[in-house]
């Protein structure tokens with residue numbers, strides 16, 4: 437009773453000055469005090485398995501990352517208008533992860549700021565105002581970010597789609613109208629028709645390789661390979677938002693666009709880049725950078741500062757030293773196979789998708805085969821009771837999302853799968869003994 441009261445007080449205190457428009461996770465919010473690698477610890481001392489947070493990419497409070505930040509903070513932190521090695525050192529290391537054509541980088545402090553800048557770069561280069569965006573995409577919280585994010589502008593409380601935005605259907609092979617191996621081509625053909633019907637040329641096409649807020653939906657195979665040349669031919673550039681999918685999370689690839697066998701003109705980076713330290717970046721070609729550089733100076737007070745660069749550099753080093761991309765592949769494959777086994781067992785699991793440690797589990801109603809938000813929320817909250825963090829998302833908020841720190845182990849994956857099994861099993865027993873509630 438005392439604990440409950442204390443948490444209720446914490447919520448009340450938070451809401452005194454922090455608007456509830458910033459929602460809290462779970463029916464019973466968690467009071468967190470510390471975290472290490474793939475575990476978080478609440479104020480009652482519970483160790484909670486983090487199967488959700490992709491920002492602490494190499495693990496919460498990774499000692500090498502913490503050390504890099506602490507040392508640099510004690511030594512020098514300044515704006516980017518002085519010479520210091522860490523800026524070119526980190527830039528070289530980051531750009532070595534990209535194909536040669538992508539050789540210029542601008543640093544900012546969030547994925548949203550990166551999206552905003554990416555759109556400015558595209559405009560400076562093409563001069564076209566029209567933008568093509570994907571259904572359910574999310575790219576950031578600035579006004580320009582919202583304008584290109586169907587997830588936000590198309591929300592019932594959203595501001596609606598603006599004139600200069602062309603929206604194309606998500607090439608989803610589970611919920612969408614095209615399935616099977618030709619789906620990518622069929623979806624692309626529809627989008628290409630939209631492009632050719634556009635009264636103005638499209639300046640930029642922005643998309644994620646796996647649409648996170650859409651419910652972890654991988655783009656149908658081959659989709660971008662057909663769209664990118666068409667966008668370019670009519671004078672536009674192609675932007676890949678790698679905020680969620682980048683830095684080896686997908687296992688098979690370091691960047692998500694590689695799965696689609698394309699090279700974008702502009703790449704947006706954020707979240708995992710500095711393991712939770714606020715950092716984002718835009719990577720682009722020399723040609724696009726040259727167009728942008730003709731305009732007003734670009735300056736970001738914090739973007740690319742020595743502390744951010746030191747932390748981000750340590751993140752890339754840890755990914756390599758600990759072979760975390762490989763771990764994402766091996767553990768991710770195991771995790772996915774366990775979830776697919778669960779799908780065989782329980783008809784309420786409609787689909788298991790994604791790759792590496794970026795997976796989605798679509799929860800459906802057994803009878804209607806429609807999305808089942810209520811059950812997805814039940815599973816999420818039950819897992820919280822069992823000290824496991826995952827989330828829900830998607831158009832109906834009915835997809836369980838799991839995207840843990842890349843140090844996640846096979847045993848961790850087994851724990852999550854077993855507990856989902858237990859939650860669904862308990863429900864079946866309950867439903868057998870009373871009225872079905874889900």
Ligand code: PMP
Pocket residue numbers: 545546547548549551574575576577644648677678679680706707
């Ligand atoms: N792009 C994608 C794909 C994202 O998921 C997010 C954040 N959820 C952003 C951009 C915006 O990043 P930030 O919250 O750091 O501004």
